[in-house]
Amino acid sequence: MIEIDGITKRYDGTAVVDNVTMTIAPRTVTVIVGTSGSGKTTLLRMINRLVEPSAGAIRLDGDDNRSMPGYELRRRIGYAIQGHGLFPHRTVAQNIATVPVLLGWDKGRIDAKVRELLALFQLDPAIFAARFPHELSGGQQQRVGVARALAAEPKVLLMDEPFGALDPIIRAKAQADLLDIQRLLKTTIVLVTHDMDEAFHLADKIAVMDKGELVQYGTPAELVTNPATEFVQTLIGASERPFRLLSIETAGQAVEPGTADGQPVDAATSQRDVLSELLWTGRDALPVAAADGTLIGKVTLEGLARRAARPQ
Amino acid sequence: MSLRLDKLGVVIALLVAYGTLVAPFATFRANRIVPGEAKSILAALPVGAGVVLLGLMVVAAAIILLKTPALLRLAAAAVSLGAIALFIGLTATYLTPPENTYARVSPASGFWVLLFANALLAADSITRLRPRPGVRVLLLLATLAGATAILVSGLWDGLSILKEYAGRADVFWLEAGRHVALALGSLFASVVVGLPLGILCHRVEPLRAGVLNTLNLIQTIPSIALFGILIAPLGWIAVNVPGAAAIGIRGIGAAPAFVALFLYSLLPVVANTVVGLAGVPREANEAARGIGMTDRQRLFGIELPLAMPVILTGIRIVLVQNIGLATIAALIGGGGFGVFVFQGIGQTAMDLVLLGAVPTVVLAFAAAIVLDALIEMNTPSQNRGRTA
Numbered sequence: 001m002i003e004i005d006g007i008t009k010r011y012d013g014t015a016v017v018d019n020v021t022m023t024i025a026p027r028t029v030t031v032i033v034g035t036s037g038s039g040k041t042t043l044l045r046m047i048n049r050l051v052e053p054s055a056g057a058i059r060l061d062g063d064d065n066r067s068m069p070g071y072e073l074r075r076r077i078g079y080a081i082q083g084h085g086l087f088p089h090r091t092v093a094q095n096i097a098t099v100p101v102l103l104g105w106d107k108g109r110i111d112a113k114v115r116e117l118l119a120l121f122q123l124d125p126a127i128f129a130a131r132f133p134h135e136l137s138g139g140q141q142q143r144v145g146v147a148r149a150l151a152a153e154p155k156v157l158l159m160d161e162p163f164g165a166l167d168p169i170i171r172a173k174a175q176a177d178l179l180d181i182q183r184l185l186k187t188t189i190v191l192v193t194h195d196m197d198e199a200f201h202l203a204d205k206i207a208v209m210d211k212g213e214l215v216q217y218g219t220p221a222e223l224v225t226n227p228a229t230e231f232v233q234t235l236i237g238a239s240e241r242p243f244r245l246l247s248i249e250t251a252g253q254a255v256e257p258g259t260a261d262g263q264p265v266d267a268a269t270s271q272r273d274v275l276s277e278l279l280w281t282g283r284d285a286l287p288v289a290a291a292d293g294t295l296i297g298k299v300t301l302e303g304l305a306r307r308a309a310r311p312q
Numbered sequence: 313m314s315l316r317l318d319k320l321g322v323v324i325a326l327l328v329a330y331g332t333l334v335a336p337f338a339t340f341r342a343n344r345i346v347p348g349e350a351k352s353i354l355a356a357l358p359v360g361a362g363v364v365l366l367g368l369m370v371v372a373a374a375i376i377l378l379k380t381p382a383l384l385r386l387a388a389a390a391v392s393l394g395a396i397a398l399f400i401g402l403t404a405t406y407l408t409p410p411e412n413t414y415a416r417v418s419p420a421s422g423f424w425v426l427l428f429a430n431a432l433l434a435a436d437s438i439t440r441l442r443p444r445p446g447v448r449v450l451l452l453l454a455t456l457a458g459a460t461a462i463l464v465s466g467l468w469d470g471l472s473i474l475k476e477y478a479g480r481a482d483v484f485w486l487e488a489g490r491h492v493a494l495a496l497g498s499l500f501a502s503v504v505v506g507l508p509l510g511i512l513c514h515r516v517e518p519l520r521a522g523v524l525n526t527l528n529l530i531q532t533i534p535s536i537a538l539f540g541i542l543i544a545p546l547g548w549i550a551v552n553v554p555g556a557a558a559i560g561i562r563g564i565g566a567a568p569a570f571v572a573l574f575l576y577s578l579l580p581v582v583a584n585t586v587v588g589l590a591g592v593p594r595e596a597n598e599a600a601r602g603i604g605m606t607d608r609q610r611l612f613g614i615e616l617p618l619a620m621p622v623i624l625t626g627i628r629i630v631l632v633q634n635i636g637l638a639t640i641a642a643l644i645g646g647g648g649f650g651v652f653v654f655q656g657i658g659q660t661a662m663d664l665v666l667l668g669a670v671p672t673v674v675l676a677f678a679a680a681i682v683l684d685a686l687i688e689m690n691t692p693s694q695n696r697g698r699t700a
Contacts, residue, residue: 048602050601050602071604071605071606072604073604074601074602074603074604075603075604076604078603079599079602079603081595081598081599081602082595083595084595084599085593085595085596085598085599085600085602086596086599087596087599087600087614087618088593088596088618089617089618098603098605099603099604102603102604102605102609145599148599148603149603158602
């Protein structure tokens with residue numbers, strides 16, 4: 001659990017982050033959104049003390065994050081940034097092993113961890129371990145960057161626009177992979193982005209920052225149905241509201257009994273994507289299949305329309 | 313093979329033609345200071361040898377002129393260099409009258425032009441072959457070994473420059489030692505001081521402009537003037553600091569030369585350290601901090617390794633510059649190869665000047681090749697073979 005308590009950062013008297021208080025539940029994905037200059041990155045960087053706050057405190061599982069030297073704190077918290085930040089003179093394996101080496105793990109444990117993470121990120125250790133970062137594609141570099149952040153098995157992973165430099169197709173894949181890995185490792189993820197689609201896709205809770213203040217902190221559905229300010233409304237986009245609602249939940253959550261014709265959609269597909277498929281194929285229902293391929297029911301146009309409407 | 317002209321080859325072939333046909337190959341003088349008598353290749357060598365050399369040069373020029381494989385061009389350069397090195401030795405025995413110890417035979421402009429043209433050809437073909445750094449150092453060693461073999465064989469003993477050497481062999485090696493000690497010692501001192509200073513300038517921004525401007529200013533002081541400026545403070549130290557005089561600190565001599573070379577060396581070392589550190593990718597630095605490296609770990613693990621090629625480039629500049637500049641030390645009794653240069657100028661004995669100048673050039677050239685190889689070995693491969 002991360003408790004952010006009245007945290008403020010001032011530069012030359014101007015508050016960049018102004019008295020922000022929020023609690024991040026363990027094993028969840030929290031996305032901080034806002035325009036550039038809203039203070040979202042500064043807020044993130046105060047969690048691992050890359051930026052020292054002017055006032056307030058941050059507690060990790062009850063312990064003040066100033067109870068140990070900053071570099072020791074940062075070794076316990078994963079950190080991944082835009083443009084991956086890999087060390088160009090070190091191999092992929094050496095990059096991933098950075099923090100375990102700093103922590104003084106023995107060689108066998110480090111090697112095992114590197115292999116495990118490479119496999120987890122779908123990079124064959126036999127091929128990729130000895131490569132240098134410039135020999136990888138953008139998507140592979142980004143995966144190695146996240147693998148490095150997770151190498152010392154941190155409970156918390158901070159990500160600063162981690163997918164910002166990726167093209168849309170690779171980005172979607174990277175987001176899906178991140179969710180899978182989060183479910184597997186149960187890491188608490190705090191991610192900063194200015195991409196609202198990304199936020200709605202990934203977040204359990206979204207924190208909206210505007211001019212240094214936390215203007216709303218809630219689930220994606222709360223943000224759509226009950227925006228706290230004009231700014232949140234604008235950020236979500238009035239015309240996007242029904243689609244945002246649908247993008248939060250999966251087809252599996254909208255399943256109705258019965259069968260339908262057509263190519264089954266995966267239960268993990270977002271309702272928004274199912275709606276799109278329905279509209280495009282001109283059908284009013286599609287069968288839904290579970291991960292193992294068994295049909296579990298159908299999703300109807302009517303059912304989705306009901307879910308996309310403003311809650312009464 | 314199509315008969316097309318090589319662009320650089322045309323220039324080199326013209327140089328070879330000029331050096332072979334127009335310029336004199338050797339100069340004969342009755343003694344070491346009178347003006348000489350220029351001799352063409354045919355006049356400077358026994359008839360058979362002269363024709364052989366002319367023929368060789370014609371073949372070489374043809375290879376150079378046309379677009380030919382780089383390896384063939386390198387072979388042509390190596391054979392030509394070997395040939396002119398051997399034949400210049402032959403001119404000495406051929407032109408010097410028997411039993412005459414006053415007469416001097418020295419290489420003339422044609423020899424130097426041929427040497428330059430073929431060295432250029434060798435350098436160009438080596439560049440085209442793109443050898444690995446280790447291979448380049450081996451080529452250098454092979455060349456030096458070849459030159460040493462000729463020197464030891466006595467083939468060049470009749471040449472004027474070696475006659476000058478024969479008279480001062482002891483002094484030559486003494487001054488050579490001083491020259492190298494001066495150049496390397498001041499380089500070492502400038503790295504020991506300049507590297508931390510560069511790191512400090514990188515970390516403490518307000519310091520940067522002041523330090524770099526001061527070092528720039530020092531760089532603009534002429535060396536003679538700097539020697540003059542140093543006489544007073546070093547003289548004072550020698551008199552007033554106990555033990556200073558005992559370790560050789562005086563107003564003139566090796567101490568001011570060392571200090572001057574050290575001061576000149578600081579700018580390239582400090583400036584390149586600052587530039588190298590500034591060139592470290594921002595994301596790599598950011599990530600290093602974000603995942604928990606201490607400042608020291610970041611400096612030694614990330615920043616210095618990534619800045620190393622640029623820092624080494626600064627050290628290369630300093631080493632080559634110092635080997636050349638150390639010649640000036642002789643002006644204030646600091647020793648080194650400059651001793652022969654200035655003696656030679658004083659006696660209008662050009663051969664003596666060459667005895668000081670040629671080893672200096674060879675030394676600087678060798679140092680440049682070795683350090684270039686070192687820089688390439690330290691450069692991450694992305695800068696070498698990047699395709700995308």
